[in-house]
Amino acid sequence: MHLAIAIFLSGLVVFLQPLRAALSWIICAGTVLVYIAYAVATTLPIFFPQCPYRTPLCDLVYTSLCRTVPRVTWYSKEYFLSSLRDRNLGTMFRCLPRVRARTRQSLTAIESKFVRQMSTDLAAEALHWLLSVSSNPSVHSIVLQSIGGLPMASEDKFFNKLGLDSFQNMWESQVHLLEQCLLATKHSDDSYYEPMPGMELKLGRLLRFAPHAILRFVRNPFFYTPGIYSSELTAAILFSGGTLHDRETLNESISLDTFLMDSTRSSKLSPRSWYQLMTVGSRDVFSRLDSYYDDNAMMFPLLLCSTILNLFTKSRKGLTQEFDSPLVYSFEDAIPYLIDKIYHAIPSTSCESMEDPWSLKYLRVLVVATKFLLHRLSLPDYEKSHATILESLELTNECILHATFSSQEATTVMPMLEDIIACSVVPGSDSSWSLRLSHFTIEAYQSLTTVAPSACSLHGLRSTIDFMTLHWDQTVFLVTYLSKHACAVLTDLLAKRTPL
Incomplete structure (x- = not known):
């Protein structure tokens, strides 16, 4: 169709040339500009995979380019120039550029690869756009539950995009949704909360989104039912500041310290959940890494520091949770994703530059962990x-x-x-x-x-x-x-x- 329009406009220019020369030149100029723009738009997705459109002609042009234009690599340029100065012809010929056929890859595959690289920003922008343009309460509920499942980097970018008014509206919506998921029960003049039947998963997602709104509920404890509470829901309630109690005796069923130690051996949680569990109120693990504030009865800081040291023996590269990454990890597997958070949570390193590379941040965390282990070694009760x-x-x-x-x-x-x-x-x-x-x-x-x-x-x-x-x-x-x-x-x- 585009070719037919081009032929028609060309014929129109030729037809009008002897009759109305000025009009003919105007149509000719317009035709040239339109088809230059069309050619640019056709080839643009080849060089910019994030383009939101692609035509079949674009695929044909890309395939033709891959077959006709070779891939030229020159890894030995410095040796070639050095040999040229020394007039060493044998070495010069061995250091010539390599010409090879390009690896044929579809534009769809290139686009998918680029989208994976940009997924952190795209997810935050998509949810922010959906929240800002829609007034449907059901859509807001879905967005609030989805935020808790975002990778940590995407969640941070999402909150950075929010204004104060938007955050206040989200907080009010979260409170309203939590009220729909919780059932209050009077027992001995005290109120206890428990999830409404069928609302356990939704409650966990809302609490993982941001634990701020739960503050109005944690004044009262929760009833704990082992068959209903998953490890994710238990973690969400605990890092939100809640306490879990037995329905019959009203004694505390699971403490935060006990849950942390048990979870490191058997449970898998999201990196965000692991981090929030370690930063709950007065039980903040990172503040305990200072020997002055160390609680010798807490074994979890010892486990955390040993895990940080063992990480150095495996890899010195930082990890970022992507959308094709697992949603939940064991404690040891989650630590590489938390180094940035740990770095800024430890008081002795939080004042350092935020622009430092991951390796330097990890080494500073490693130093703090080692000093804590040496402190524990000096205690007489840790043989x-x-x-x-x-x-x-x-x-x-x-x-x-x-x-x-x-x-x-x-x-x-x-x-x-x-x-x-x-x-x-x-x-x-x-x-x-x-x-x-x-x-x-x-x-x-x-x-x-x-x-x-x-x-x-x-x-x-x-x-x-x-x-x-x-x-x-x-x-x-x-x-x-x-x-x-x-x-x-x-x-x-x-x-x-x-x-x-």
Whole structure:
């Protein structure tokens, strides 16, 4: 049809040329402009997969381009230029650009890949648009329930788009929907809440959206029915500040600490739910990572820090929850998605720059976790957990030894290694595990002093000298003297005249 219109307009221009030349030129100019725009619109989806339209002709043009235009790659450009300057013809021919046929991929597949990359923004924008243009209460209910299922990044973007008035309206809508899902029961002059039959899933979705609206309900506890409450609903009530009680005895059935420890072994929750469980009111786990506020009876901070250390042995890359990612994770699998949140929740790191890369944020969290484990190791009541803590520290330091760090990353990690060395020179720390830990720590410390020698502190130097004198004639693995790397640290610092 488009070709027929082009032929018609061309014929019209030719027909009018001897009769009305001015009109003929006007029609000719309009035809050229229209078909230039048509050609651009046809080829635009090839270069911008996010275009909301695509014609069959576009697919044909893309297929033709893939077959006729080869893919040229030049990975050895620097070697080619160097050989050109040296007039080394043999190396020049080996470093020429590579010409290969393009991998044929449909525009539909390219569009799907691009949409997956933009899914975080698209989901937030779509729900925000739906909430702003619709006045249907059913649509608002669906949107509020959907927000709780968004990946954490999409949920943050959604709330950033909301104005104060929109957030207030959402809060009022959430309160109204929660009232429809909850049934209040009087018992001994006190009111207890429980989900209405068939409303358990909806209640959980509303609570996962944002726990703010539940504040008017948590003044009264909830009745707990094991057969009805799923782990997701239980978590949603607990991180919203609610308490769960037995219907007969009115005693608290599940405490937050107990649920956290049990869930880490058996349950799978969304990363957002895990994070909110760890930040509930006075039981905020992250504030307990400061030794001054540590509650020695809480075992969950110990588990959290061990998990953070074990993460370093697996990967140093940050993860972002995508739409094709699982919705729920075990506790250990959820931690990589929470490093940014943990980084800003820990008081000692929250004042750092928000623009730091993920690796640097994780290393700062790692330092805090290690200091907490060293604090727990110093307590007399934790002999049973010593083996687990020392094993985590040993694996982490072994990975630090074989990792590559920038100067800024090395500066972040070195105080942690100095603290471990200081603990290893405490009298009585001569078990086989602590010797192995000391070996990996002092060797890792030596490797980092070559990267950032100025990061060495007087505290670290004093601990290194104490370590060298204490373990002067001791060996590890029956091969290496423990004092060897301590001597190397001192030698390097003296040779570089590093001020301390």
